[in-house]
Amino acid sequence: MDPVLLAATLVKIGLVIFLILNLGGLMTWVERKQSAVMQDRVGANRASIRIFGREIRALGLLHGITDGVKMILKEDFRPAGANKFLFNLAPYLALVPALMVVAVIPFGPPITLFDREIPLQIAELDAGLLFVFAIAGAGIYSAIIGGWASNNKYALLGALRASNQLIAYEVALGFSVIGLLMVFGTASLSRIIDQQGGELLFGFLPPWGIFFQPLGFILFFTAAMAETKRVPFDVPEGESEIIGYNVEYSGMKFGVFLLAEFIETLILAAMIAILFFGGWQFPWLTDGGFVFPGGASVALGAVPVFLLRMGAFAFKVVAFVWLLMAIRWTLPRFRYDQVMALGWKILLPLAIANTLLTAFFVLV
């Protein structure tokens, strides 16, 4: 193998793992602060560090670190009668798929180094989208195994709710993107993004997935939100009163479940940006600079174009994380029968109808 590409891949792996774990930790801060600002509060801001006699609070950013220290120092409790191996395995089954999915996410346009084109994506899989679904779907096992291995009937009930909900929405999730696959004709995430930078729709709209698949976007958004197991769809966990599959977990094992949930939210935001909002495509920006619909154009060098595109991707991810958090802090939880009815009776038929409709338009 080409040593430059190998080195580039290793650097990318290190960078992405570093970034995603830190961003996952940062999400605790985002969650606390955003919910506080939405509710006219100040939010967590008391954790401080003393440097040269000055107390530095850093807007509450240090709370993530204190949380980590707390969770590591807490007693790592395992209930009597719990299956030791499976009990310890479940948190990793939650985190590892979440981290593996990141491997196929293109986070920027390809760059040229040493005369080689290096894609900003760890693994450029042709079946990238399918890989995401396959691996993210494996995350269900953590809930089922964790709930069962806890030797606690409430955890087991939570695990049943989790598996029921996740399987129901997995079906709708899979159907909701078939239309998109038909429109773009590829499952490779980088090629999906390339296609969204092509010819303008009706002469002025950037050809993003949402304009081809508005219904598909809503279905994907809803089903994927349910897959992250966060509020409106937090029936498996139900932290406020009914207790869920992770009730017996304490310390860092619980923290790993939480971290996996936050990373899933990040990935969801990135996937929405990639599939429906053009990934790193900046509207009306081509390789040579801006070409506006009216015919006006601004020539830009390669570096500003690259930076604009990276910025566009970061902005889209941040915007969707904001939206997901806003929804999480706006809506109350669905009742369990409502969750099931929404998944099976509304999302699935709509997704199938969307698929058929798209197939019709693609053929015609």
Add this chain to the structure above:
Amino acid sequence: MGHGHDHDAHGHGGHGHAPAASQPPRPDWKFLDLENPTELGFWEKLYLPEIVKGLAITGGHFFRNMAKWVTGKKGAVTYQYPEEVRPVSPRSRGKHVLMQREDGSPRCVACYMCAQACPAECIHIVAGEHPDPAVEKYPVRFDIDVSRCIFCGMCEEACPKDAIRLTTDYHLALYDRRKIYDKEFLLTWNQQQAAADEMPKLASFAKPEGDKK
């Protein structure tokens, strides 16, 4: 026909009739008719527009508050307690003090009226003979078990000498629950100093705060 309808009718009538002199006017209550729930309209059944409405409310709060934070103003309605003290009404009841005579001795005559009135039984007085024949008794000890006190202010009302008062100071947290307020502590209060401290607080209570606009 549920009782909800009856209440509704009464509620609407409430404003029209002049209420009896002794009765305060009742607010115009509206009761949810749980037995005949309102039918959801088409757009409400679609659910998405309603979600957008909800997000507009919470998102509106978010961006309004963020605009305040970014421009250096406070975007929250909560108080950051130890640093920011919430202004209280001048009538609010907090820490106890014993008023003093001009020579600095307590005004209290150890009559036990406050201890008698106290529903929490947290005032403990030991009386002693006062050297001045014009004053019958004085408190040798005057202890308030502040962890039992319910701040009802009945001691204040019972006192014939205006010797015990509750100030508006509510910063009463202690590291030791065995701590009681003894006579020496209760006498440390300085009326002039407290009034000087209190003035800005009272002024801020009377006026709406700048960030509450």
